[in-house]
Amino acid sequence: MADMLVNLLKLPPLTPLLQDLRRAGVVVRRAAPYEIGRVRRFVERHFTAAWADEISVGYANKPVSVFLAIREGDVLGFAAYECTRRGFFGPTGVEERERGKGIGKALLLAALHGLAEMGYAYGIIGGVGPAEFYASAVGATLIPDSTPGIYADPLSDTDPRDGEAPPR
Secondary structure (H helix, E strand, O other): OOOEEEEHHHOOOOHHHHHHHHHOOOEEEEOOHHHHHHHHHHHHHHOOHHHHHHHHHHHHOOOOOEEEEEEOOEEEEEEEEOOOOOOEEEEEEEOHHHOOOOHHHHHHHHHHHHHHHOOOOEEEEOOOOOHHHHHHHHOOEEOOOOOOHHHOOOOOOOOOOOOOOOOO
8 A cells, every 4th residue: 555645734624624523413632641442442443453553652642643533422533643653644544334424534634734733744644545535635645656665564463484373
């Protein structure tokens, strides 16, 4: 999966999206450190343990570099930045039944505005899945020759020498 580049100087405004979501009962806000357990469980249940590990770094940042979408105390989605590498957006995800409602775009913009507030002029979306979404939402462009990028050579549960799981 390739990386994408975003011009943070030309981000769309966030406030109208936040207002629309609030009218629908969804709040998008910066995560609080005391919520890490519940949010990690959400990320592990709906996405991957690796993503839960990545956002743990965001909880150590000051301010926390994780945004949440919540409704009536339930997590619907998250977006993080400055977790895996400086200037990088991600990981991010929205619960499957909540997709297509503007939550992902609001989380994306909240996090990218967070990068801009740190002084970055450009941000990187690492190892993108939905490239079309990022291109239409924030004008992101593919970075040539960026695969596999920073996610090359991940640890796995198998031993590459014999393809079997190592003893625990």
